[in-house]
Amino acid sequence: MSTGDVVVLDFWVSPFCLRVKMALAEKGVAYETQEEDLFGGKSELLVKSNPIYQKVPVLLHGGKAVCESTNILSYIDETWPSPPLLPPCTYGRAQARFWADFIDKKVFEEGNALWRTKGEEQEAAKKIFIETLKQLEGALGDNDYFGGATFGFVDIMLVSLTFWFCAYEKFGTFNLGDHCPKLSSWIKKCMERESVSTLLPDPEKVHEFVIMVRKMRGFE
Amino acid sequence: MSTGDVVVLDFWVSPFCLRVKMALAEKGVAYETQEEDLFGGKSELLVKSNPIYQKVPVLLHGGKAVCESTNILSYIDETWPSPPLLPPCTYGRAQARFWADFIDKKVFEEGNALWRTKGEEQEAAKKIFIETLKQLEGALGDNDYFGGATFGFVDIMLVSLTFWFCAYEKFGTFNLGDHCPKLSSWIKKCMERESVSTLLPDPEKVHEFVIMVRKMRGFE
Numbered sequence: 450m451s452t453g454d455v456v457v458l459d460f461w462v463s464p465f466c467l468r469v470k471m472a473l474a475e476k477g478v479a480y481e482t483q484e485e486d487l488f489g490g491k492s493e494l495l496v497k498s499n500p501i502y503q504k505v506p507v508l509l510h511g512g513k514a515v516c517e518s519t520n521i522l523s524y525i526d527e528t529w530p531s532p533p534l535l536p537p538c539t540y541g542r543a544q545a546r547f548w549a550d551f552i553d554k555k556v557f558e559e560g561n562a563l564w565r566t567k568g569e570e571q572e573a574a575k576k577i578f579i580e581t582l583k584q585l586e587g588a589l590g591d592n593d594y595f596g597g598a599t600f601g602f603v604d605i606m607l608v609s610l611t612f613w614f615c616a617y618e619k620f621g622t623f624n625l626g627d628h629c630p631k632l633s634s635w636i637k638k639c640m641e642r643e644s645v646s647t648l649l650p651d652p653e654k655v656h657e658f659v660i661m662v663r664k665m666r667g668f669e
Numbered sequence: 670m671s672t673g674d675v676v677v678l679d680f681w682v683s684p685f686c687l688r689v690k691m692a693l694a695e696k697g698v699a700y701e702t703q704e705e706d707l708f709g710g711k712s713e714l715l716v717k718s719n720p721i722y723q724k725v726p727v728l729l730h731g732g733k734a735v736c737e738s739t740n741i742l743s744y745i746d747e748t749w750p751s752p753p754l755l756p757p758c759t760y761g762r763a764q765a766r767f768w769a770d771f772i773d774k775k776v777f778e779e780g781n782a783l784w785r786t787k788g789e790e791q792e793a794a795k796k797i798f799i800e801t802l803k804q805l806e807g808a809l810g811d812n813d814y815f816g817g818a819t820f821g822f823v824d825i826m827l828v829s830l831t832f833w834f835c836a837y838e839k840f841g842t843f844n845l846g847d848h849c850p851k852l853s854s855w856i857k858k859c860m861e862r863e864s865v866s867t868l869l870p871d872p873e874k875v876h877e878f879v880i881m882v883r884k885m886r887g888f889e
Contacts, residue, residue, distance in 0.1 A: 501771065515760070517770060524762075527762065528759050543740055543741075543743065547735075550737060584721060
């Protein structure tokens with residue numbers, strides 16, 4: 450397969466794009482990225498490939514478009530089965546999909562509330578966010594990864610969001626490790642993987658990006 | 670397998686519970702239901718089986734709990750593979766999951782806005798809801814079902830919500846057929862299936878239920 454066969458319509462600071470790139474890296478699939486200028490104007494290819502949401506990421510595989518990051522992860526796992534991201538048993542897969550969906554519904558939106566709010570509202574947002582992380586820590590238990598002994602679907606879903614945590618901690622003035630030590634260790638363990646460490650954007654650049662967006666949206 | 674091996678924690682008017690029952694009926698799997706008294710107090714079994722959301726439906730299979738209706742549908746499709754609900758090819762499955770997720774994100778919430786609002790706000794809600802249904806009609810195209818020639822995953826996802834449409838049409842004062850004739854025909858075709866017609870609650874009872882909830886929540 451030539452590299453051009455797999456293309457990711459990408460945006461450097463999007464955790465949802467990062468998920469897709471991490472999954473492809475875990476599978477050893479070569480791919481190209483096409484960076485979208487989301488502030489300047491979306492490409493025709495993006496609008497045509499994802500007419501419903503017009504959002505990144507889009508995975509183009511042999512010219513066919515797959516949209517929505519969680520859905521793309523399932524597609525990648527089925528198309529390139531080795532190594533598997535979802536567990537082999539149906540019940541294990543159902544558990545993984547439950548937590549993937551939990552992450553989708555909660556972590557990014559609740560985290561963003563930390564830099565979109567101030568004062569009492571921010572304190573309430575912090576409580577909600579930490580509670581969600583504690584529930585995730587409960588799901589992790591004493592395992593190395595959410596996938597048990599191996600890095601898998603839920604790990605990618607969550608670790609792709611964690612490079613924003615540095616910004617959340619700064620704006621929310623809290624330390625993740627104080628509240629969720631096991632989750633904190635899990636992040637460090639994930640960072641040792643090449644598929645994670647080589648793809649993660651620089652947290653300082655992310656912090657600068659958040660400051661820019663806060664100003665653009667009138668939160669400062 | 671004895672019937673007691675598969676139990677659905679249920680609530681008669683929930684479209685999400687209906688999804689699960691329809692999928693089991695399509696697969697020919699015998700099951701029992703345990704009706705939850707959501708206004709009186711949740712059962713201990715519900716709280717224990719779904720500690721994160723404490724919501725119906727929960728599928729108990731051999732004592733193990735699976736939560737969240739879309740996730741349960743995937744579990745059912747993998748556990749009892751015949752007849753399949755998702756298409757055989759990976760790209761077809763990705764398309765089906767995309768639309769299933771679209772339905773999850775939009776239809777129920779946007780439909781409920783029709784009976785939670787009045788005046789201009791209701792008019793705006795109606796516009797949004799009809800636009801969403803038109804997008805779904807576009808996905809249906811000229812096919813008999815969202816699954817193509819056969820009734821499948823996306824069909825169950827959406828048809829389980831349509832018995833609320835009668836209430837939406839009454840409160841929103843519109844006729845679905847005027848805006849989405851193909852979707853309207855699709856609903857009629859689905860109603861001919863035993864798995865659909867025998868499980869759907871009486872639309873008039875649903876309408877009465879909505880009137881009761883509107884009163885309880887101070888919308889009347």
